[in-house]
Amino acid sequence: MQHGDTPTPIDRFAGILAQLWSRTAPVRDRVRARFEVDTRSLAAVRIALALTLLFDLVHRAGHIELFYTDAGAYPLRAFELTYTQYNGLSIHALSGDLWFQQALFACAGLFAIAFLVGYRTRLVGAVSFLLMVSLHARNPAVLNGGDRLFLVLFFVALVAPLGERWSIDARRRGTARATVVSFGTVALLVQPLVVFSANAIKKHAGDTWYAGEALQIAMANDTMTIFLGNVIADYPTLLTALNYGWVTLLSGSVLFLLVPVGRIRMLAAFAYIGAFLGMATAMTVGLFPLVLTASIIPYLPAVFWDTAARYVPARWTDRLPSATALGPLDRPPVEHRLTAALRARGYDDAVSYAFAYGRSLLTVFGFMVVVWILVFGAADVAEADVPDQIDHDHLDQQSWGLYAPNPSSSYSWYIPEAELANGSSIDARDGGAVTFDRPPDASDEYDTFRHRKFLQAVRDAEQGSIAQGYADWMCRQAADHTGATVERVTVYRMIQDSPVNGEFDSEPSRRTVIEYDCSTQTVV
Incomplete structure (x- = not known):
């Protein structure tokens, strides 16, 4: 104009x-300011996720033969008949040999270590995620909600620049941003809020959490409580206070975490992390405490890291390797060398366009992740039907119902009784005498929480392939313990009402899960 x-x-x-x-x-x-994340927090998220992944691999490796090979309780023939929605998703299902599973576990461990130190962070993170999907798909019977939350959080975190600080990538790059705000950080901050809010809404559908009674019921479940949980279970007043405190944290997560900034946000994050660490010492709920803690780390503001840095001895930071001390890793990434060569040959505009396109693509993908979190989270709590075009087992992963709407008022354990050819019976697990008495600590009836989840699948499958695979494995276990011929294995489920008031009102009841003929490998 x-x-x-x-x-x-x-x-x-x-x-x-x-x-x-x-x-x-x-x-x-x-x-x-409320969606801006300190890059030191992003680095801590990366480290926490990598350590959780390594812990999970080591934990699973202790029972790798049992759960992932043809010599265990869930051979490939059982895998092919169950959880068919996961068919074609598992590299681990290509072989039932022990060496093959050990090789994949070792490979996953190496990529987790690379992710831990921030080498090619996004690439090795994506490979780690795919290996995790494969591992989960190989035996879904041992998974609980913590595994699913870990998978979702890991996926969401990859959208954020986790390698910006405290990483080999940063050392090679030579520069790092102090803070980042993007759809990736929005997704990372929103994810735990959806988990907490959805769980609070689902708990509201019950009649125990908002009455202050639920935590006392949960702590009376002897298969779930450990260490500190066994102590505080005898203090109902304390449990009522903790019950209301937990519900307050869940229902007020947006107000406590997202709204404030600075020191107030830091204190709120400490409150949540403290609650999760308390959960880890009181209940055997799998990876939940570790993953939930990792999900809160992005809320730690700069004031926390600045304060913590004052207490880190200078000699520790002086020992950190410089970029020139990285040896072969000192070279720029191959894509940087390629773009430098293209620029030298006069393709500067094409390279700039490619970088701009890549950043735009990442922005769009981050936005789609945020929408995915919010849409599926809202659909879950509203119990709305998702359109068939997007209703898929591998996409609809925003359902968070831990101990909701009410905790179970009973618990159970399992006894595999093996009948020998000489007419005697033994406990197939250890070759000892069979007893149907209530154990002093029911949590000791399971080696790990994965054994508990697997036996729940055995119970639910009843005469299906999972139950038969477990019974067949128990036949072999009993034979190994005794060296005698095992004719039959009967798996019993023992059910006990929880002693909510501190005393047992009834004796455990017994139900038969499966009777299995070891010689003919058939259900009786």
């Missing part, structure tokens, strides 16, 4: 929009 010309309607409208945009700057700055 020339000087003195009359503004057109479009010009006036553009001017109004510019003024409105300028006036909303304070609001936009406040919103931005």
Whole structure:
């Protein structure tokens, strides 16, 4: 428009929009501040996820033959007949040999270590995620909600720049941003809020959590409580206070975590992390405490890291390797060398366009992840039907119902009785005498929480392939313990009402899960 010309309607409208945009700057700055994440927190998330992955691999490796090979309780022939929705997703299902599983576990461990130190962070993270999907798909019977949450959080975290600080990538790059705000950080911050809010809503559908009774019921479940849980189970007043405190943290997560900034946000994050560490010492709930802790780390603000840095001895930081001390890793990544060569040959515009396109693609993907979290989370708590086009077992992963709507008021354990050819009976697990008495500590009836989950699948499958695979394995276990011929294995489920008031009101009941003929390998 020339000087003195009359503004057109479009010009006036553009001017109004510019003024409105300028006036909303304070609001936009406040919103931005709440979704901005310190890159040290992102590095800590990466380290926490990598350590959790390594812990999980080591934990599973202790029973690798039992759960992942043809010599165990869940051979490939059982895998092919159960959880068919996971068919074709597992590299681990290519062979039932022990050496093959050990090789894949070792491979996953190496990629987890690379992720831990931040070498090619996004690439090795993606490979680790795919190996995790494969491992989960090989035996879904040993998974609980903590495994699913770990998978989801790992996927969401890969959208954020986890290798920005405290990483080999950062050392090679030589620069690092202090803070980051993007759809990736939005997704990382929103994910735990959806988990907590959805769980609070689902608990509201019950009649025990908001009455202050649920935690006392949960702690009376002897298969779930360990260490500190066995102690506080005798203090109902304390359990009531902890019950209301937990419900408050869940239902108020948006207010406590997302709204504040600075020190107040730091204190709120400490409260949640403290609750999760308490969970780890009181209940055997798998990876839940570790994953939930990792999900809160992005809320730790700069003031936390600045304060913590003052207590780190200088000699520790002086020993950190510089980029020139990385040896072969000192070379720039191959894609950087390739782009440098292209720029040298006069393709600067094409390289710039490729980088801009890649950043735009990552932004779009981050936005889609945020939408995925919110849409499926809302659909779950509203119990709405998701359109068939997007309703898929591997996409609809935003259902978080831990101990909701009410904790179970009973617990169970399992006894595999083996009948020998000489007419005697033994406990197939250890070759000892069979007893149906209530154990002093029912949590000791399971080697790990994965054994508990697997036996729940055995119970639910009843005469299916999982139950038969377990019974067949028990036949072999009993034979190994005694060296005698085992004719039959009967798996019993013992059910005990929880002693909510501190005393048992009834004796355990017994139900038969499966009777299995060891010689003919058939269900009786």
